[in-house]
Amino acid sequence: AMIVAVFHYFYSVCFDEVQPFMWSLVCITTRNAEQRAAVESEVNWLWRCGAIRSERVIVVEDPCPDLGSGGSSLNALLVVTEHLCAQRGFSVLTEEVLLDSRILILHSGREYAMNRCGSAFMYLGSDTLTKEGIRVPRSLFVLQLSQLTTLAARFSYGIWICGSDAFWQVEGDIEVTSATKNEDHSLVVFTFNADASLATSSGVYRLNERCDVVGIDYCTTKYESCAKVPLVLTVIYMPVDTATTFLSLHSVYPLSSCTYYGIDNGSPGLQLSIFFDFILAAANGIKEEDFVNKGSPPLDERSMKARQILFDRFSNSDTHACFLNISKYHYFQPADEENAIKFWNISTGNERKNAKEIKNHIFLPALEDPSYSALSLEKCFELNRTHIFNKWLEEVGDVLREDRNYELMPIFHSMCLAGDQSSSVPLHLIDFLHRVAAEDGSFRVTDRALSSVADVLGLLSKRRGGLRSGPAANPAFAPALRLLQNETTIRDGIEAMYNELSNWLLTPEKLIRAARHYEAAAQIFTRRNVTQFCIKQLPILRYHSGHKRVVRACCACRVDIAGGWTDTPPITMQIEHTAVVNMAVTIDGRKPVECEIHPSVTTSGVFVKELDLCLSTPEQILDLSDKPSLPGSLICATILASGLVGPKDTSLGEAFRRFFDSDIIGIEISTYSSLPHGSGLGTSSILAATILAALWTLMGVSFNTNNIHHAVLLIEQYLTTGGGWQDQVGGATGGLKISHFSRQTEEILSEQLECDEHFVHEIESKLLLIYTGRTRLAKNLLQEVVRSWFSRDHHITETLHSLANNAEAAAKLIRRCIFPVAEVEQYYKDKKKMAPGSEPVFVRNLIEELRISGFIEVAWLAGAGGGGFLY
Structure with a gap:
């Protein structure tokens, strides 16, 4: 049974899961060394950007001028095979490497009259994104490569050969019939139903009723009375057996003269057409004498010998024509201004009368600077x-x-x-x-x-x-x-x-x-913007209104239900829609965060009891307020935000005299939290709110929860930790509420969600907090999210919209006294999208066990995730 299970597992991995298509090797041919150097730089960049879905990319220079498409293809296949052999550790050329390879040979073509880089690398005026999310210019090369990759994924291993002298675009999905994919075919060529007028400047396949190629006509008027003709597309697919036979020609004279082997052995080059020499030799019913001895221009003895070998090797081939649904087609010859205008009109559907009108769309540098043609x-x-x-x-x-x-x-x-x-x-x-x-x-x-x-x-x-x-x-x-x-x-x-x-x-x-x-540096401007709107919401300070009594303050913690992350600066100030739903809760019947402040007439300065920390000067408070990793920084930042001590104060005595009688010379601050550090329940922000409330009460300041919400946001800017506003809103404002940030008034607005006692009791009786035992690094998560927001990562922006909309939906259900289980599940999914990896594996397993056992309806990690409490 175990063996069978293992077999099924590997079968599913190997066969059921569709892997993304990847070429084994893409080879681009060039006519000479100058073109090779230029093309190599371009294609290597495109490959690194992910525009070429291939394990390797090479550029091969033709070994001599005027090889023709067939000679260039044979030489390229030889070089490609050598590369694959070397890569796999073979010391001699072996055709075995072709058995499991998908190879594309793409001819870069001729220069184009107004763009010396050639039609293949002409910028078509728009861009595209690769699967890696990198932008690349949309050139004929990139467009063809994309279509060929989709097409080749429908076929088995083999060799693909494509030219670049024509623009073609498939409409809709690329579909291939089962008859075309029949592995008995020796060759597959590609065509489409084209307007018959194109036959006068291009090749046309002659086909039988089974779509087998029986001949090729070129630049003929014989089809004038026809509506459509099967036009030759410069795309060929050779299954492995045919590719192996084609490769074998590299060692057969005079065909070896097409390759660098022949040239390096002192043989003059030989011109060979992929269509009129190779494909025609493989056409069904072609007569040997007509093929071997007839040609235009008249053939010499060496060419006839080469054709004889081609006929002997390929005349028994089964060459099938596959029709593609081509919506746009253009042949880049003759390469003149009229051709460029015609191409623009066909490719875009926008008619232009002269090349000047299209220069801002497709790049034709020779139109603007005649000296361009003289450049390297x-x-x-x-x-x-x-x-x-x-x-x-x-x-x-x-x-x-x-x-x-x-x-x-x-x-x-x-x-x-x-x-x-x-x-x-x-x-x-x-x-x-x-x-x-x-x-x-x-x-x-x-x-x-x-x-x-x-x-x-x-x-x-x-x-x-x-x-x-x-x-x-x-x-x-x-x-x-x-x-x-x-x-x-x-x-x-x-x-x-x-x-x-x-x-x-x-x-x-x-x-x-x-x-x-x-x-x-960027955070400095975020802090400035947050500070500007927060200061507007602070209470008015009244001097000499402080008192000598001990002040105690305590606060609930918060449970986030939906919308978290939309409260985080700078996101909350820049996104169109923010919404957070949360609730204030006690832990085991007690508010878990407390602060107690004792005014002192005997000890000067600020004494933090738990830390045994004494701050005796304003400089010490200022210096510690922006160092969140050091003990006491939160208290120092809160003291600054409260207004008790300002950056211009020369002594703490001066600061205290503004609010207290002259006999108050210091304060002792004690804080307590029953929650562990990194709990995810908003402890640090709620602690700041609690200390702030105690300080303002001691100072005699009249304040409300709105003042607290904004002042704590200000405290986090002083600390340089960033952070959002939902923690202090959730803890300082009781009950269930939905909160937003208003871009119009630049303030946090909170609305109580009214619900009956039965619903509240249901939540209290069912809500359980489990401590995971792992603290989370909220700051690192926050930095990553803000980083992604600034770059407007589309995954982040889409998820933020989902978070806000989901929060609104959750609030509607709560108003109807229905706990939003599905919305909370979506919220947790979105939180994990915002911070990938924030759910520890053991937490995922725990949630799954609890769900399978029927103990829970829904579970989610508190706050940003990564650890802390599990609701």
Whole structure:
């Protein structure tokens, strides 16, 4: 039984699970060494971007001029086979490597009159995303490769040969009949029902009733009376057996003269057409004498001998024509201005009368600069890429300036990968982002622009420099960061960051460390924006109204039900819709977070009892308030937010005299929490709210929960930890509530969800908190989410919309006294999308066991996840 089970497992893995199609090797042929160098740079970039779904990519130069498509294909197949043999450890050429290989040979074609890079690499005016989410320009090469990859996935192992002298586009899904995939076919060629007028400039297949090829006509008027003809597409599929036979020709004279073997043995080159020599030899019913002895122009003895060998090897082949549903087709000859206009009209459906009208859509550099034709081919490719990158930078600038909800990482990733060929490309991108960051006088987009620089640096490190999250207080960046904190010196700060960055570009480790400092720079602007709207919601301080009594405050913790993460700055201030549903709960009948403050007439300064920490100067409080990893930092940040001590105070005595009688010279603060650190129940924010409430009460300040909500958000900005507003809203405001951030009024709005006592009792009797025993690193999770938000990662933006909408749905059910089980399940799924890996395996297993056993309706980790409590 075990053996059978194992067999079924491996069978399902091997056969039932469809694996993404991948070429074994893609080979691009070029006519000469100059073209090879230029094309190699281009295709290597596209391969790294994921546009070429292949294990390997090589560029093969024809061994001599005028080989023709057949000669170039045979030489390419020889070189490809040698590469595969070497890769697999063979010391001699062996055809066995073809048995399990999918190989594409793509001919890069001729130069195009107005773009020397050729029609294959002409930019078609739009872009596409690879499966890796990287943007690449949509060229004929990329379009054809995508269609060929989809087509080849319908066939078994073998060799594919494709030309680039024509543009063709399949409409809808690519479908292949079972008759076409019949493994008995020796060859499969591809065609489509084309307008008969194209027969005068292209090839037409002659087919029998079974769609077998019986001949080829070229540039003929014989089909003028027909409506449609089976036009030749320069696409061929050779199953392994046929490919092996084709490969064997490399050692047969005079066909060996098509390969570098023959050339290196001193033989002159031989021109061979893939269609009129090879395919025609394999056509059904072709007469030997007609094929071997007749040709245009007249054949010499060597060519006739070559044709005889081809006929002998392939005349018994079964060559089948497969019809594709081609919606658009264009042949790039003759390569003149009229041809370019015709191509544009066909490819887009937008009619243009002259090439000047299309120059902004497809890139035809020779139209604008006649000297382009005199440039080296490598320089022409570079010019094409520069045109594309400049267009992308314009788009990046518009997205940042208008703060569009648009993902920029695909562009950044592509340009960084182009840096492998030219380091100036990512440097130009970095320079551009700094200019955008500094150009806006209000600096409203500076945070996203600087965060984009951090993303670029992270990409340049190629994941070899460590984790993106880490310390960001290196003395080398400190002067620049200080300048950014002052509104009058922001431009100087951006320039200082840029100047310092030049010292951090040489190693992956330094790139990552620099990226952390750029994220810290972006956080400065987030803190400034949060501070501005929070200060508007603080209570009015009344001097000399403090008292001498001991103050005690306690607070509930919060259970998040839906919408978490939409409360997190800067997301909450920039996203269109925020909504959080949570509730305040006691633990075992007790509010778990407490604070007690004793005013002192004998001990000066601020004494924190649990930490045995004495703060005697304002400088100590200021210095500790932004170091969240050090004990006492939360209390120091809360003291600053309360207004008890200000940055301009020269002594604590001066600060205390503003609020208390002269005999109060210090305070003693005691805090208590029955919850463990990293519980996920919002403990640190709720502790800050509790300390703040106690301080304001001691100071004689009149305040409400709205003041608390905003002041705690301010405290977290002082701490530099970030964090959202749902914790303090959930704990400080009792009961069940739904809360939003209003972009219009720039404030947190909370609405109580009224429900009857029976529903409340049901929740109290059924809700169970289980401590997982693992603390979570909320700050690291938060940094990753904010990072993804700044880059507008589409997975994050979609999930945030889902979170907010789901919270609204949960609130509607609660108003009807129905606990939103399905909505909570969706909330937990969305939380795990926001922070992948935040659910420990043992927690997942525990939830599953509890569900299978029938003990629970729903379970979810508290807060951001990663540990803490399980509801």
